[in-house]
Amino acid sequence: ELKVEQNPLFLSMQEGKNYTIYCDYSTTSDRLYWYRQDPGKSLESLFVLLSNGAVKQEGRLMASLDTKARLSTLHITAAVHDLSATYFCAVVMNRDDKIIFGKGTRLHILP
């Protein structure tokens, strides 16, 4: 059974600081997604990582995938209040294309 673990589950940080959210998973996969969700809204796609070593950057967010370690990271650089949201990683199982989500990281950035 695929397990997807995100940590931390809750993060409160000051504006201007850097931080990393971790997503590790328990089965073979070389495809992973990161999403953002604002309260009461649907999920917005942030990054699609489709191979080992993939790195994608958009603004203050950078995501990477290490399929050998079964680990993805979402790095936040110089956080701003607008990045406050819940962030999810989702892993595509190679075996059957199921997509399993982590529990999410609720990020609160203090002005």
Place this chain on the structure above:
Amino acid sequence: DAGITQSPRHKVTETGTPVTLRCHQTENHRYMYWYRQDPGHGLRLIHYSYGVKDTDKGEVSDGYSVSRSKTEDFLLTLESATSSQTSVYFCAIRNLAGREQYFGPGTRLTVT
């Protein structure tokens, strides 16, 4: 915005009644997924489809069934709704290469 809609957007129903939620896409994507979202659990996969008439169970499929008779529609049925099925339900679509995956706006279902 990706062409994916869900209906209804909100529904209140009574315990024991059947309920059908609809996901409709205009992207012609092969894969479609149904999730439920509950506080403390993130999103959990209910069922998914990898083609017309091809479906499989997810993590929390008990009490749910699905059908996909054409590419654009994926229906989720609660055979006999229970209060534990009160949740927000999201549909997602994904193309074959996996480079595009989008979520619908969600359906808030309350079972009283």
